[in-house]
Every structure is written in C-alpha cells, then in structure tokens.
Amino acid sequence: MTGRLIRIIGIDPGLRRTGWGVVDSDGVRLVYIxxxxxxxxxxxxxxxxxxxxxxxxxxxxxxFKPHEAAIEETFVNDxxxxxxxxxxxxxxxxxAPAVKGLAIAEYxxxxxxxxxxxxxxxxxxxxxxxxxxxxPKARFESAxxxxxxxxxxxxxxxxxxxxxRAARALREAAK
Numbered sequence: 001m002t003g004r005l006i007r008i009i010g011i012d013p014g015l016r017r018t019g020w021g022v023v024d025s026d027g028v029r030l031v032y033i034x035x036x037x038x039x040x041x042x043x044x045x046x047x048x049x050x051x052x053x054x055x056x057x058x059x060x061x062x063x064f065k066p067h068e069a070a071i072e073e074t075f076v077n078d079x080x081x082x083x084x085x086x087x088x089x090x091x092x093x094x095x096a097p098a099v100k101g102l103a104i105a106e107y108x109x110x111x112x113x114x115x116x117x118x119x120x121x122x123x124x125x126x127x128x129x130x131x132x133x134x135x136p137k138a139r140f141e142s143a144x145x146x147x148x149x150x151x152x153x154x155x156x157x158x159x160x161x162x163x164x165r166a167a168r169a170l171r172e173a174a175k
Contacts, residue, residue, distance in 0.1 A: 006159070007033070009066040009102075010152030011057065012144050013074070013093040015040060015085050018053050019144025022064045023135065025156035032135040034064060035145040046085065050092050057096035069097035069104045070155030072112060072147070107154050112147075115154035 005026050012019035021035040038056030040049035061069075074090050077083055097104050107115075113122040116130050128146045131138055134153060140146050 006068060006156075007064065007066040008152045008155050008159075009061065009064065009069050009097065010148040010150065010155065011069060011071045011093045011097075012147040012151060013053075013071065013086065013090040014144060015049060015053075015089040016042065017142065017144050018057065018089065018093055019142065019146075019148035020057065020060050021138075021140070021145055021149030021152050022060075022066060023149065023152045023156065025159075027156075027160065030135060030153060030156055032138040032149070035138065035140045035149055036060070037142055037144045037148075046088070050088055053089055054092040054096050057093060058099065061096060061100050061102070066097075066102060068155065068159065069102045070151045071097075071104065071106050072151050073106050073108050075109055105155050105159065107151060107158070111158075112150050112154045115157050116150045 007024050010021045018038045022033040024031040040052040117126050124143045127150050131146050131149050
C-alpha cells in the first residue's frame, strides 16, 4: 500500500439479511479484509428485527474498526410496505456507524454497479465476478456480501471526489 490506509465498511441493508464487507484502500489498491451478513428472525416483531441489525452491525464495526462507511441508497419498489420496512432496516445500517462517529457516504445502486462493473444495470453475477477479480482473496457466501463489497469499492473510488471532500469538510467543521 502506498498512501494513507483507509478501512471502509460497505453495507447492503436488508430486513432479512444485511450484507457487510470490509476493505482497506490506499487510494490505489484495495485489500479484502472480511465480509458477512447480519440476519434478523422473520418471526420476531419488527422492533426486535431492527435491533438485531443494529447490534450485529455494531459488533462488526467494533471488531474491524473501519474509518468510513458506505451504504446503498434505498430504491422504491411497487410494494410500499416492503419499501418502508427496508427503509427502517437502512436506518439501522446508518445508525450503527453514526454512533461510532464514522464518516458515512451513500450511493445509488446504479452508481455502485457502474463503479464496479462499468455498467449501471449490471446483473448480480457480473458484480460477483468483478468482486472476484478486484478482490481475489474475497470469500463471500451470498449476493448481499458481494453487494456490500461492491459498495465499499464504490466508496474507495469516489471518496476523494470534490463532492465527498466538501461533505467531509462540512462534517469536520460541525464537530
């Protein structure tokens, strides 16, 4: 690694399964650290499912100590109830790194795909293949983990953009 090493956690929020992936970046190279997913029990009440997501991600953040977090923005689908529940799960995915004071960036699904595959409408298998190419040591068991790693890669590629630098400067000034 050549520059300042930044550890990034990518989070792919979901109510049943929230994927996470951790990478190190020096601005030039990426190194796979770990990936996995946090699950919630579909039999539990919504509040307890959300708590499971928050506690699971908090534990991952405590274990791997990332410097920054990147989270996929929610897309709206035809089922308003499902979209609302996904939004609540996403809220827990935003809260866990915020409680630890991490810088948090949000990316649209199309930007994540374009950053990793080169096309904004890439299929899951294309994303997984590129993750394998970009992070040869990566071992993931689900599409959620691969998506989370793609989100982390997207952030590694975009974190130094003028918009990202301006947002960080505003956040630092507010502290």
